[in-house]
Amino acid sequence: LSKMLEFLFVLLLAAESSCMFLNWTCDQSCVCHGDLKFTTCSHDDLTQLPVKVPPSTELLDLSNNLISVVQKHVFSSNRKLRVLLLQNNNISLVEDGGFAQLEFLQKLDLSWNRISVLTEGFSVGLAFLRELQLSHNQLTGLDSRSFLHLDGLQRLNLTNNSIQSMEVRSFSSMSSLRQLHLQDNQLTSLLSGTFSMLRSLEVLNLAGNQIHEMELLVFNPLTSMTLLNLADNQLSTVCFKTFLSIHTYSTHILLQGNPWNCDCELQRVFRKLRSIQRIFLDDYYNLTCREPPVLHNHRLMEVDTELCIAETVTVLIITITVVITVLAAMLMGERKKKKRRKGFSPVLPGGGGQASCLTK
Ligand SMILES: *[C@@H]1O[C@H](CO)[C@@H](O)[C@H](O)[C@H]1NC(C)=O
Ligand SMILES: *[C@@H]1O[C@H](CO)[C@@H](O)[C@H](O)[C@H]1NC(C)=O
Numbered sequence: 446l447s448k449m450l451e452f453l454f455v456l457l458l459a460a461e462s463s464c465m466f467l468n469w470t471c472d473q474s475c476v477c478h479g480d481l482k483f484t485t486c487s488h489d490d491l492t493q494l495p496v497k498v499p500p501s502t503e504l505l506d507l508s509n510n511l512i513s514v515v516q517k518h519v520f521s522s523n524r525k526l527r528v529l530l531l532q533n534n535n536i537s538l539v540e541d542g543g544f545a546q547l548e549f550l551q552k553l554d555l556s557w558n559r560i561s562v563l564t565e566g567f568s569v570g571l572a573f574l575r576e577l578q579l580s581h582n583q584l585t586g587l588d589s590r591s592f593l594h595l596d597g598l599q600r601l602n603l604t605n606n607s608i609q610s611m612e613v614r615s616f617s618s619m620s621s622l623r624q625l626h627l628q629d630n631q632l633t634s635l636l637s638g639t640f641s642m643l644r645s646l647e648v649l650n651l652a653g654n655q656i657h658e659m660e661l662l663v664f665n666p667l668t669s670m671t672l673l674n675l676a677d678n679q680l681s682t683v684c685f686k687t688f689l690s691i692h693t694y695s696t697h698i699l700l701q702g703n704p705w706n707c708d709c710e711l712q713r714v715f716r717k718l719r720s721i722q723r724i725f726l727d728d729y730y731n732l733t734c735r736e737p738p739v740l741h742n743h744r745l746m747e748v749d750t751e752l753c754i755a756e757t758v759t760v761l762i763i764t765i766t767v768v769i770t771v772l773a774a775m776l777m778g779e780r781k782k783k784k785r786r787k788g789f790s791p792v793l794p795g796g797g798g799q800a801s802c803l804t805k
């Protein structure tokens with residue numbers, strides 16, 4: 446009998462513990478559903494991790510809280526996570542290895558936080574991450590360590606940070622990246638090589654920066670790019686070769702909202718660009734001139750020929766004047782037979798835009 450009682454007791458204990466396990470105390474501040482695959486701890490003023498999250502959770506929503514630090518290994522009992530939402534918190538620090546255990550994680554949303562630095566330890570273990578949202582943080586620069594372990598990333602959103610500089614090797618490990626959103630940052634120049642490893646890149650959004658110079662081969666080779674957005678920057682001129690070096694079947698390029706210097710050189714560049722079959726200047730009709738002063742606020746399309754006809758006429762007049770002067774001088778010299786004629790070559794106006802094309 447005692448044996449049977451003992452057996453029953455054990456059974457009871459087992460039942461209780463399994464029940465407790467089933468009940469896997471979804472944290473008070475969270476809601477768990479879908480066979481404990483979804484855990485939502487949102488809008489709850491949580492200031493700290495960890496919360497008790499069922500190990501079976503695949504989607505964990507911790508958005509709209511006041512979490513400020515992601516500690517090392519804090520998600521170590523949640524290895525099944527596929528989606529982790531941490532947007533709209535107060536996160537300023539992700540400790541090295543903060544996400545290291547999340548080998549199945551596909552989407553990580555850290556937008557609307559206060560992250561200013563990405564260390565190498567940030568991306569450790571995230572080799573299968575496909576989407577990383579980091580918009581509306583306080584990043585000021587990117588370097589070769591920022592995204593080092595994100596080999597499988599397809600979409601990276603860095604919209605509205607304060608990024609001023611990007612080391613040439615910042616994106617060098619991301620051969621799967623398809624979309625790179627860098628709009629509304631503080632970039633001023635683009636260096637050759639920055640994007641050269643991104644052979645899968647389809648969308649490159651650089652709108653709303655302060656870009657005023659681009660190295661000649663910055664978009665070389667980028668064989669998959671279908672959309673390049675450079676609207677609302679500080680470009681006054683571009684080089685033909687910069688866009689010619691994009692080797693795709695078709696690429697749409699947006700350029701409005703820049704202070705174009707509509708000299709004859711720029712007009713020539715655009716005339717040539719528009720004749721290339723695989724390049725589509727979708728907002729060409731919206732491009733407006735900042736310089737020269739006479740063309741201020743005019744559309745590039747409208748001034749297309751007038752200025753350069755005028756310039757050609759000017760050049761012609763100057764040339765003719767010079768030729769006449771030279772002829773006259775020769776004639777005079779011939780007549781007086783005193784001085785030898787000095788040869789000089791006339792300096793023609795126009796073509797100043799070429800100087801700002803960086804060659805490297
Ligand atoms: C689960 O836990 C809650 C309290 O945390 C309790 O009220 C409830 O009865 C438990 N459910 C089961 C099935 O044990
Ligand atoms: C956010 O974190 C900073 C420290 O990093 C702290 O000073 C501030 O009070 C926090 N804000 C909220 C709303 O908790």
Ligand SMILES: *[C@@H]1O[C@H](CO)[C@@H](O)[C@H](O)[C@H]1NC(C)=O
Pocket residue numbers: 556580581602604624626
């Ligand atoms: C990037 O982030 C911005 C701001 O949070 C958002 O509006 C936009 O939809 C995001 N874009 C993509 C492609 O994820």
Ligand SMILES: *[C@@H]1O[C@H](CO)[C@@H](O)[C@H](O)[C@H]1NC(C)=O
Pocket residue numbers: 605629
């Ligand atoms: C980007 O963030 C700044 C504040 O950091 C804000 O002033 C600006 O309006 C934001 N831009 C966009 C497009 O959301």
Ligand SMILES: *[C@@H]1O[C@H](CO)[C@@H](O)[C@H](O)[C@H]1NC(C)=O
Pocket residue numbers: 701727728731
């Ligand atoms: C050109 O500008 C107009 C007015 O700002 C806008 O409605 C239109 O969408 C722009 N066109 C393109 C191709 O962006």
